[in-house]
Structures are given as structure tokens and as C-alpha cells.
Amino acid sequence: MEIKAALTGNPNCGKTTLFNALTGSKQRVGNWPGVTVEKKEGTYKNDPSILIQDLPGIYSLSPYSLEEVVARSYLVQEHPDVILDVVDTSNLERNLYLTTQLLELDIPVVVGLNMMDIVEDKIDLKKLARWLNAPVVEVSALKKQGLESLMKQVKNESAKKEQKPFLFSRSIEDAIGSIQRLLPETKQTRWYALKVLENDSRILEELSLSKTDQQKITKLREAIENEFDDDIESILTAQRYDFIEKLIQDCVKRKRTKHAMSV
Ligand code: GDP
Numbered sequence: 001m002e003i004k005a006a007l008t009g010n011p012n013c014g015k016t017t018l019f020n021a022l023t024g025s026k027q028r029v030g031n032w033p034g035v036t037v038e039k040k041e042g043t044y045k046n047d048p049s050i051l052i053q054d055l056p057g058i059y060s061l062s063p064y065s066l067e068e069v070v071a072r073s074y075l076v077q078e079h080p081d082v083i084l085d086v087v088d089t090s091n092l093e094r095n096l097y098l099t100t101q102l103l104e105l106d107i108p109v110v111v112g113l114n115m116m117d118i119v120e121d122k123i124d125l126k127k128l129a130r131w132l133n134a135p136v137v138e139v140s141a142l143k144k145q146g147l148e149s150l151m152k153q154v155k156n157e158s159a160k161k162e163q164k165p166f167l168f169s170r171s172i173e174d175a176i177g178s179i180q181r182l183l184p185e186t187k188q189t190r191w192y193a194l195k196v197l198e199n200d201s202r203i204l205e206e207l208s209l210s211k212t213d214q215q216k217i218t219k220l221r222e223a224i225e226n227e228f229d230d231d232i233e234s235i236l237t238a239q240r241y242d243f244i245e246k247l248i249q250d251c252v253k254r255k256r257t258k259h260a261m262s263v
């Protein structure tokens, strides 16, 4: 059986290096339909049943750039079997921001902690995996280290049917639940509900909700904005970073990084 694995990560996390190391010469390069964003896919050289789809480098799943729209449309519409989330471990906090969003898609996630050849921080992998509800594997795409264990996890996770998400505070979770029940049956997912709560214009257009439902949703959103005295996007962003901060405190013993990455 064929496994579809989507390769995601921030720009410069080492995605291309990893993609090349995993696929060797077995690559197909083109463009995403209608846009000039490069599309690359290939099969894992040690197991051709694993199809690796390289997605554009992105910082979040917001609709602010073409890359973000391409990546999230692929993930939501194609629903790959597993996401291989490449993380630049020398920049853990920022990279995990995308990870918290990927966990919301209900697609199993495997986290590849890349750049481990230059990172001296000690990371408790078991704890980190528990925080993220996803397997975490240390790799160096550059030195081709850890790639086999990484792909073993990718294969394992691809068989799973669900992914536990990162959770927001209680009132936000309640609102997500209420919105989910208002959505059309085929789109009653946590991800769609969260995007609706965030007032994501593309998603609202796609869903064309009734006036009554729109009003109900506005009320839910306003209640949260009043409670936290901020706009919804800032509230959700702050909660993601709170989570990441706590996770890092619990899982990472800081040392220095051997040398700064060239830019
Ligand atoms: P992308 O933008 O995510 O596709 O990142 P690239 O694959 O182009 O890598 C960005 C930079 O990071 C390049 O200079 C790579 O050589 C370097 N790089 C990628 N993986 C590793 C790694 O595991 N260790 C180190 N030290 N550098 C890496």
C-alpha cells in the first residue's frame, strides 16, 4: 500500500537537504497548479511505497502568503497519511509554532528535529513526544544521520487514524466545539472550526455559512475577545507560545549552539 507523507517546515529548516537525502535521484519537479511555487515529490529510496510530497517552507498555516495557502490546501484537501514536520532545532521555539498548527489537522505528525549535528542543547525526546503527542526523532539531514529511524516512525504513524491536537484554554475549546457543530457535515473538523473562529476570510468564503450561524460565531468570537481583552488572532498566538515556552522549559537543557547558521 502506498503511503503519502507530506514534508513540512519553516523556510531554511533543512527540508530540501532532507528531501534530497531521502529520495536520492527519485524526484519529480513541477509547479503547484496555477501558481509559480515549486512542487517536488519523490519516493523514499529505501522504501518506494512511501511517497514524499515536499511542501513550500512556511511559518504558519495562515492565509497570508501563497506558500501558506498552497501548503494548507494540500494538507486539508489531499489529507496525506502522515506529516513529516522538519524542525530547525537551533531555532526550536519559532519552528514549533508551525508544529502546534500541524497538530490540528487530524493527520498523524512525526517531528524530525533537524540540525542536531550543531545543536548542543540536551533534549528529552520522550518528554517532548509526550507534550506534542507525536514521535520525535533527532536527525541531521546534512550528515544523513537518524534518517532510517525517522522514516520508521513515518511508516508507523501513517497507519494511525488520528492525531491529538494541542489544546487551547477551556473557553476557546468550548467555542471550537460549538462552531464545529455548525459546519457542513463534510467539514466538521477542528481545523475548519478554528479557522472560522479566527475569522479566516478564505475559509469563510469556502463555507458560505448562513447569516444566523455567522452571527452565532461572531458572538462566540467576541466573548473570547472580551474575556482576554485582545483580538482573537493575538489570543490564539499567545496561547501557542505559552505552550511552547512551558514545553521548552520542561524538555530542553540549554547549552550554546556551536556556530550560528549562515544566512
Ligand atoms: P530549506 O529551506 O528548508 O529547504 O533548507 P535547506 O535544505 O536549503 O537548508 C538550509 C541550510 O541549512 C543549508 O545551508 C543546509 O546545508 C543547512 N542544513 C540543512 N540540514 C542541516 C543539518 O542537518 N545540519 C546542518 N548543520 N545544516 C543543515
Ligand code: K
Residues within 6 Å of the ligand: 010, 011, 012, 013, 088, 091, 095
Ligand atoms: K528556520
Ligand code: MG
Residues within 6 Å of the ligand: 015, 016, 017, 057
Ligand atoms: Mg528548500
